[in-house]
Amino acid sequence: MNEQAKNTSRFQLSSLMIPLRISIIFMIICGIIYPLASTGAAQLLFPKQANGSLIKDSSGQVVGSELIGQSFVDPKWFQGRVSSIDYNAAGSGSNNFGPSNPALIERTKASIEAWKAQNPDVPVSQLPIALITNSGSGLDPHITPQSADVQIARISKLTGVSPAELEQLVKANTEGRDLGVFGDERVNVLKLNIALSKMLGE
Incomplete structure (x- = not known):
């Protein structure tokens, strides 16, 4: 070369x-x-936050996250929003049905009928729309204070806790607007139910 x-x-x-x-x-x-x-x-x-904003019960066991909702089947507990993915964090999202989609209409009707069956003392006219609609992610862990308040009559009957005590419980677990300005007041359903569980001695 x-x-x-x-x-x-x-x-x-x-x-x-x-x-x-x-x-x-x-x-x-x-x-x-x-x-x-x-x-x-x-x-x-x-x-x-770096570890997932985990929530622990009184015994120190992890029971969930502040960021991800859960399904509470027993009607004695406060219920969260509808989730088309059953709060499965592995695949967040909603079905994105349009308002005229027959599947959305049927699901909403079913949710209203379920509400009427579990909450006979609360007329449908007082049912917050947030309780029968899916959030964008399907993982929303919060409901509005109003959505918690309308469940008090049912929970009081099933648990024996007075409505006044439950109202105070909701107020104590209501989070304010971020920085006092952004978003709306909200209640973390899991935290609220943990507080209710303590009240019931469970």
């Missing part, structure tokens, strides 16, 4: 090494250093 060919080969090898070194450097920075640093900072500054 003559000298010119050797120089050409060295130049080509050098040209390949530069982007290779840059790629390795960025893989180390972006793939190892940055994730470790951001994870460490999150664990240090926001450990609860």
Whole structure:
């Protein structure tokens, strides 16, 4: 191989090494250093949120997350919003039915009939629409204070807890607007039911 060919080969090898070194450097920075640093900072500054905003019961057992709703089948508990995915966090989303879709109309009618059966003392005219409609993610852990209040009559009958006590329980578990401005007042259903469970001594 003559000298010119050797120089050409060295130049080509050098040209390949530069982007290779840059790629390795960025893989180390972006793939190892940055994730470790951001994870460490999150664990240090926001450990609860970084670990899923988990909720524990009185015995210290994890019973859920502040961020993901759950289904409460027993009518003695406060109920959350309708979830077309049964609160399965592995596949969040809703069916996105339009208001004229027959499937949505039938599901809504079924939800209203279920409400009437479980809450005979509360007329349908007082039923908040949020209790019979799906949230965008299907995982909403909150309901409005009004959606909790209309369930008090049913829960009082089934648990023996007075309506006044349940009203105070809802107020104590009502979260205000973010920064006092953004969003609406809301109640985390899981937290509310944990508080109710403590009241019942369960």
